[in-house]
Amino acid sequence: QVQLVQSGAEVKKPGSSVKVSCKASGGTFSSYAISWVRQAPGQGLEWMGGIIPMFGTANYAQKFQGRVTITTDESTSTAYTELSSLRSEDTAVYYCARARHLRLPEGHDAFDIWGQGTMVTVSS
Amino acid sequence: EIVLTQSPGTLSLSPGERATLSCRASQSVSSSYLAWYQQKLGQAPRLLIYGASSRATGIPDRFSGSGSGTDFTLTISRLEPEDFAVYYCQQYGSSLTFGGGTKVEIK
Numbered sequence: 273q274v275q276l277v278q279s280g281a282e283v284k285k286p287g288s289s290v291k292v293s294c295k296a297s298g299g300t301f302s303s304y305a306i307s308w309v310r311q312a313p314g315q316g317l318e319w320m321g322g323i324i325p326m327f328g329t330a331n332y333a334q335k336f337q338g339r340v341t342i343t344t345d346e347s348t349s350t351a352y353t354e355l356s357s358l359r360s361e362d363t364a365v366y367y368c369a370r371a372r373h374l375r376l377p378e379g380h381d382a383f384d385i386w387g388q389g390t391m392v393t394v395s396s
Numbered sequence: 397e398i399v400l401t402q403s404p405g406t407l408s409l410s411p412g413e414r415a416t417l418s419c420r421a422s423q424s425v426s427s428s429y430l431a432w433y434q435q436k437l438g439q440a441p442r443l444l445i446y447g448a449s450s451r452a453t454g455i456p457d458r459f460s461g462s463g464s465g466t467d468f469t470l471t472i473s474r475l476e477p478e479d480f481a482v483y484y485c486q487q488y489g490s491s492l493t494f495g496g497g498t499k500v501e502i503k
Binding site: 307309316317318319322331333334367369371372375378380381382383384386387388389 | 397429431433435440441442443446447452453484486488489491492493494495496497
């Protein structure tokens with residue numbers, strides 16, 4: 273059974289960048305889309321973008337275009353999300369999640385496997 | 397962007413009662429690409445329903461999903477103590493968006 277294990281909590285200054293990792297173990301990595309979803313304290317879920325590792329092309333929610341970069345390293349079965357120009361409103365738990373089925377062209381599907389979440393705090 | 401509106405915001409019920417949660421889309425969700433998730437405090441979301449009505453692996457049959465087009469429903473036939481949580485709908489037919497959530501709390 274595939275598991276997604278994320279990197280640890282981060283504290284960042286406003287204006288800086290953060291890069292969170294998500295390592296897959298126990299199954300196939302390249303042929304399933306991986307997305308990033310964030311959740312601000314006490315708020316709902318917000319999709320940021322996703323990528324299909326075997327193709328390497330990411331797609332992003334309009335809100336995050338130009339500020340987020342999603343990449344993968346197939347050699348280590350790891351996905352990354354990097355968010356730049358951080359502000360206090362970016363304080364949230366960031367989750368990676370795997371789509372249950374590869375539905376082309378962008379790989380969007382329901383998420384059947386989730387990482388444990390990474391808390392990112394933006395504070396001066 | 398398809399906006400999903402969930403109602404009610406909070407549902408106060410007792411164990412054993414039936415819960416009916418609504419998710420309305422601002423435009424038609426193609427091919428019923430609609431999912432439901434359960435989230436408990438401090439945990440990642442858990443997939444319950446995909447394709448509007450198909451239960452995910454290991455999900456008890458007291459959870460059921462229905463609907464098409466712009467109106468979708470999650471029904472929990474008899475609430476168990478572990479079902480009190482927040483529930484989100486998600487559409488993945490046109491990009492990907494989540495609803496704002498419905499909290500099911502103990503009355």
